Amino acid sequence: xxxxxxxxxxxxxxxxxxxxxxxxxxxxxxxxxxxxxxxxxxxxxxxxxxxxxxxxxxxxxxxxxxxxxxxxxxxxxxxxxxxxxxxxxxxxxxxxxxxxxxxxxxxxxxxxxxxxxxxxxxxxxxxxxxxxxxxxxxxxxxxxxxxxxxxxxxx
Amino acid sequence: xxxxxxxxxxxxxxxxxxxxxxxxxxxxxxxxxxxxxxxxxxxxxxxxxxxxxxxxxxxxxxxxxxxxxxxxxxxxxxxxxxxxxxxxxxxxxxxxxxxxxxxxxxxxxxxxxxxxxxxxxxxxxxxxxxxxxxxxxxxxxxxxxxxxxxxxxxxxxxxxxxxxxxxxxxxxxxxxxxxxxxxxxxxxxxxxxxxxxxxxxxxxxxxxxxxxxxxxxxxxxxxxxxxxxxxxxxxxxxxxxxxxxxxxxxxxxxxxxxxx
Numbered sequence: 001x002x003x004x005x006x007x008x009x010x011x012x013x014x015x016x017x018x019x020x021x022x023x024x025x026x027x028x029x030x031x032x033x034x035x036x037x038x039x040x041x042x043x044x045x046x047x048x049x050x051x052x053x054x055x056x057x058x059x060x061x062x063x064x065x066x067x068x069x070x071x072x073x074x075x076x077x078x079x080x081x082x083x084x085x086x087x088x089x090x091x092x093x094x095x096x097x098x099x100x101x102x103x104x105x106x107x108x109x110x111x112x113x114x115x116x117x118x119x120x121x122x123x124x125x126x127x128x129x130x131x132x133x134x135x136x137x138x139x140x141x142x143x144x145x146x147x148x149x150x151x152x153x154x155x
Numbered sequence: 156x157x158x159x160x161x162x163x164x165x166x167x168x169x170x171x172x173x174x175x176x177x178x179x180x181x182x183x184x185x186x187x188x189x190x191x192x193x194x195x196x197x198x199x200x201x202x203x204x205x206x207x208x209x210x211x212x213x214x215x216x217x218x219x220x221x222x223x224x225x226x227x228x229x230x231x232x233x234x235x236x237x238x239x240x241x242x243x244x245x246x247x248x249x250x251x252x253x254x255x256x257x258x259x260x261x262x263x264x265x266x267x268x269x270x271x272x273x274x275x276x277x278x279x280x281x282x283x284x285x286x287x288x289x290x291x292x293x294x295x296x297x298x299x300x301x302x303x304x305x306x307x308x309x310x311x312x313x314x315x316x317x318x319x320x321x322x323x324x325x326x327x328x329x330x331x332x333x334x335x336x337x338x339x340x341x342x343x344x345x346x347x348x349x350x351x352x353x354x355x356x357x358x359x360x361x362x363x364x365x366x367x368x369x370x371x372x373x374x375x376x377x378x379x380x381x382x383x384x385x386x387x388x389x390x391x392x393x394x395x396x397x398x399x400x401x402x403x404x405x406x407x408x409x410x411x412x413x414x415x
Contacts, residue, residue, distance in 0.1 A: 007203050014207045018311025021318035022357070028340070029246050029321055030347040 040067065040086040041126040045100040045113070050081035051136025053102055053111045059085045061115045066091045069113060085113060095120035101134035111136060177373045180298075184372070187292065187299035197296070201304035205266045206311065212265055213258055213312045214319050220253055221245060221320030225327040229334065238332075242339035243346050245324035246317075250347065250356045251412070254317035256404050259363035262309060263396035267371035270301055271392040274375030275385035283376075298376065302368050309364025310357050317356065355411045362403060367396040 050072055059067040067087035075082050087094075097118030104111050115130075124130070191198055228244045274297065277283050283293045321343075328334040347353070371392045378388035 007207075008199065010207045011199055011202045014202070014210055014308075015311065017210070018206075018308075018315055021311070021316075022314035024318040025250060025314060025321075025353050025356075026349060029250070029318075029343050030349045030353050031344055 039089040041089050041092065042070070042084055043087055043094075043124060043128055043130055044082060044084045045130040045133050046075070046078070046080040046082055047100075047102060047133050047135050048080060049135040049138065050083055051102055051111055051138060053083065053113070053136065057110065057112050059087060059113045059115065061091070061094075061117070066115070083113065092123070092125075093117075094124045096122045096124050096128070097132060098124060098130055099132045099134065100130045102136035104137070173377070176377060177369075180373050180376060181369055183294050184298050184302050184369075187295040188303055190292075190295040191300050191303055194300075197300040198303055201300045202308060204269070205301070205304045206308035209262060209265045209308070209312060210315075212261055213316050216257065216261055217254075217316035217319035218323040220257060220316075221249060221323030222327045224248055224253075224320070225324035225332070229328065229332050238334050239338035240342050241328050241334050242321075242325065242341075242343040245328070246321050246343045246347050247352065249317040249320040249324075250352050252404070252408070254320065255313045255356055255359040255363055256400060258313040258316040259309065259360065259367055259400045260397055262305075262312060262364070263367045263371070263393055263400065266305065266308075267367050267392050267396050268389050270305075270368070270371040271375040271378070271389045272385060274298070274301075274372060275378035275380075275388050278376065278378060279380040279382070279385055281380075298372050302372060305368030305371075306361065306364050309367070310360045313356065313360035313363075351412075355407075358411075359404065359407050362407065363400050366399050366403060370396050370399065 053069060053072060055069055055072060057069045058065045059069060067085050069083055069085045071082075071084040073082050073084075074080075083100075094115060095118050097120040099116045099118065101114050101116070102111055103114050118132070224245045225241060228241055229238060232238050232241055232244065274283075277293075277297065283297070286293045286296060325336070325339055328339055329336040374388040374392045374395070375385075378384045
């Protein structure tokens with residue numbers, strides 16, 4: 001089999017193009033650039049009902065994404081949903097009376113955790129618990145309550 | 156009746172025997188890979204014929220697949236006013252499924268059939284036995300470099316396919332249909348996960364490369380050494396590769412993207 005320098009060049013070009021394609025996918029088409037491992041700290045919150053919240057759902061404050069949900073588990077003793085989240089360590093000034101609520105982005109959008117700071121002097125640290133929480137709004141429940149109320153008023 | 160039963164039994168036994176030969180062939184090839192490393196020239200030659208010569212068909216197909224996806228996706232998405240998600244749709248379908256699968260099918264047609272024909276002819280013209288006579292192991296010298304080349308080329312080709320497809324989708328989406336350029340990329344970057352989507356796509360393409368190259372080389376090596384035998388082996392390579400790629404894709408998808 002003959003081998004010429006052109007063939008080497010073509011193989012080199014091919015491999016370079018393939019690797020460039022993979023790099024393109026990694027950096028231009030995916031969230032890899034957002035990965036850039038920020039330091040994070042963990043907070044947990046107990047919700048009566050965490051609705052459609054999922055692992056990797058965003059955690060935001062005032063509309064800005066500041067972290068993500070890393071685990072959701074059911075506590076068989078208190079029948080609560082325990083949600084653990086990673087918060088970017090830049091944002092380490094949440095007081096211990098912060099409210100965590102589960103909201104829905106738009107009418108049918110994905111659910112996310114919203115943190116709203118309170119006025120306390122003590123700051124939440126790694127592994128701390130958020131005490132004040134507000135459950136997800138379950139649309140069926142809300143509609144049911146509304147209909148019930150409407151029927152009451154008619155009487 | 157008895158004769159038919161005998162025939163059935165014989166065919167079943169035959170296909171199991173072939174599977175057994177195939178597995179033994181694979182093990183021999185894998186143990187022969189070590190001997191390729193001191194002779195990179197062999198690998199380079201095969202990377203040329205398996206990879207560089209498939210480059211054109213992969214890039215052009217990728218471009219058109221991306222463009223069609225963008226066009227079709229636009230019509231459906233615009234009904235719901237969700238044209239902004241076009242980039243996400245194109246990229247998800249390409250990176251997860253179409254990139255690895257279509258490039259593997261093209262690879263089997265373009266490179267796999269050539270491998271089978273080449274090795275089948277070598278066998279028919281007794282070049283392989285000639286090598287054995289000279290105490291050169293044809294598995295180490297002929298099969299292993301081709302196998303390794305297929306294994307390396309496949310993920311590169313699939314990556315190229317997806318990347319070019321995404322660019323082609325953007326070309327049609329923002330050039331022809333007027334989808335916002337920023338939304339095309341932003342939605343994609345927000346939702347395509349590096350680990351879940353891209354790495355899994357690469358794992359898929361490596362698996363497909365492994366299987367298609369194995370089938371192509373084995374069919375050639377196992378071919379009846381006649382002109383007709385080689386032509387049948389080439390057909391079997393393309394058919395069996397297509398079956399295995401599509402079947403494996405279902406299994407891999409079920410494993411990787413199961414619950415999310």
